[in-house]
Amino acid sequence: MNIQQKQIINTKHLRVEVTAAPGSGKTYTMLHRANYLLKSVSPRQILILSFSTASVGEIKRRMELMSADTETNANLSKVTAQTAHSFALGLNKRKSVLSDKRAIKLLGQAIKAVQKDIKKSVLWPDVANSVKQRRLVHLDELLTPVQIKLVLRLLSVAWASRKKVSDSLTGQFESFSSYAKVLTAIRNKYSAIKKAKRVIDFGDMLVQAVTLIEGGASVPFTHILVDEYQDCSAAQTHLLAQLAKLDGRSLMVFGDSSQGIFGFAGADHTPLSTVLENIHPMSLPESWRLTAQTAALASAVAGLKGERAIQTKSKGEMPVLVCDDSLRKESSHIVQHILKLIREGARPQEIAVLARTKALLHPVEQMLLGKSVHTKRMGSKRYRIHALHVLKLVSIVERCEKTKREVMPEMLIKALPILKGVDDAVWKKQSQALNKVSRIPSLEGRYKQCAKIYLRLNGGVRANADLRADVNRWEAKCRDYQNGRSMRVAIRAMEAEGIVTGTIHASKGREWNHVLIVGATDGLLPIHFAKSEHSINQERNMLYVAITRARNTVRLYHAPSNYARGRKRFEDVSRFLDTSAVRKTMLRK
Secondary structure, eight states: OOHHHHHHHHOOOSEEEEEEOTTSOHHHHHHHHHHHHTTTSOGGGEEEEESSHHHHHHHHHHHHHHHTSTTSOGGGGGSEEEEHHHHHHHHOTTOEEOOHHHHHHHHHHHHHHHHHHHHTTSSSTTSOHHHHHHHHHHHHHTTSHHHHHHHHHHHHHHHHHTOOGGGGOSGGGGGGGGGHHHHHHHHHHHHHHHHHHTEEOHHHHHHHHHHHHHTTOOOOOSEEEESSGGGOBHHHHHHHHHHHTSTTOEEEEEEOGGGOOOGGGTBOOOOGGGTSSSOEEEEEOBOSSOOHHHHHHHHHHHTOOGGGSOBOOOOOOOOEEEEOSSHHHHHHHHHHHHHHHHHTTOOGGGEEEEESSGGGTHHHHHHHHHTTOOEEETTSOOOHHHHHHHHHHHHHHHHHHHHTOOOOHHHHHHHOTTOOSOOHHHHHHHHHHHHGGGGOOSHHHHHHHHHHHHHHHTTOTTSOHHHHHHHHTTTGGGGGOSSHHHHHHHHHHSOSSOEEEEEHHHHTTOOEEEEEEEOOBTBBTTBTTOOSHHHHHHHHHHHHHHHTTEEEEEEEEEOOEEETTTTEEEOSBOTTTOSHHHHTTOEEO
8 A cells, every 4th residue: 555545545635536547546545445434434324436337346346355354344345335326216216217228219209299390380480491391300310229329318418417408519419519409309308208207317317316415315425435437427426516515525536537438428527626616636646557668658648748647666568569451460460469478378368359349359259269269258248158059959960860860859958958948849849940950061050050049949049149149159160170079079178268358448447467459540449430529539548448458568459441331441550659659658560
């Protein structure tokens, strides 16, 4: 524990904003602050808030571990840790809260209702027809799945900030600047629909929690600690401010504005001093995770200079930028480096391959699988057992073909005892389908058909997207084997733990010894549709987050890429890496 951590843990200031470098031990410090408070208050008086359910789960896990330590108050595990939405829901006890899916449906109804009002001249009766037609076109454009989600986010932010819609059309919502009139009409109609149905959405829930607190609602917590403060939305920030204004309350928030990557969900870092007075700033500038070389790259990418730059004492290897002339070569170099790391003793679970989008991960995952290296995608359930189950079906086909027997339902039931509640009629139908598989000569073809049968036995081919992807990813691997049995033996022999793959968003809050970043290409990172200053800053933060996940080494990969949908080709290295300050911190190959 360093001096900055001790000062934060023991401070007497009531309102504190802690700026924390990546890997500086902010969660450790926050929990030790809670442990310090337990010397004088009950665990029922301490509230820990965080941005996501996943981060709250990690906080609870660490609280349990600390509670078992003889130097830590056992009551630490009794401290309440939850998301801001969960806290707000507790205050809104008698309200029916819309799911995101239901809210989007009602918002769609509101947009269509505005369209009808325009056509019937109920709305804007004195406006010229040309203007009405333009607004009808705008409304049609807002009905697409992507746009309607963005509109819902906009309305939540505007409502939470207590602003007019027209005053909220900045940053991530700049693209809506010419839609102000129709968006205001949509907001009014959507609010009327919710009121008529006596429901609220997640945005309302936070705002109404503030209203309830202002109205004197009972809040038992006297000490509020907030992790990942940079990921708070405007509504969450106002909620924290209102809690801090209650008599005898203390508020301490921990965050790093350069790690704010959830702008798409309404998050937008707001310095606490803009909503509250008497804020005492403190910092955790030293990273325990990063090497000096990685810290230098991350600081250069984020534009952190002087005292704002990440401090660290450990030394390591200089980050490397690998430039290839094709995506295939890029994937090949990534796989070669991973195999080298494993030969040198690195465990697969200590290596992560990160990308801005999932599509960039697929070729690397398939190439690794071709080398018999298992991968585990963050946010997806991947189990080799499903491929083994499919290969059991292949083996049934092979045995019945050899003995000239017909596949019977009992064979499937015996081979897959894990499947419960499947109707006899389904077993029979799928055994009949399995009989036809013997006509296919290749193992790859047989695996493909058996995978479909396995998915149908699990509820349907499209019932579970994760299961379908998990099963299908082994299809090309079949080319390396003569039969189902030999492939099953090979899969069982694979390392149980896999190379971690995932999007940068999914990597937030995690760390690995070695991080490989795919798609360091302008058009991929920043993504080509990021146009506004706010969006570009979010993209820069994503690269910063990806780099700062690494304990030991960082490698970035660039290769020209085609974007088929827009007929675009992205050929240049990411603009975030193409500055003199950043180039000095990397080797280029």
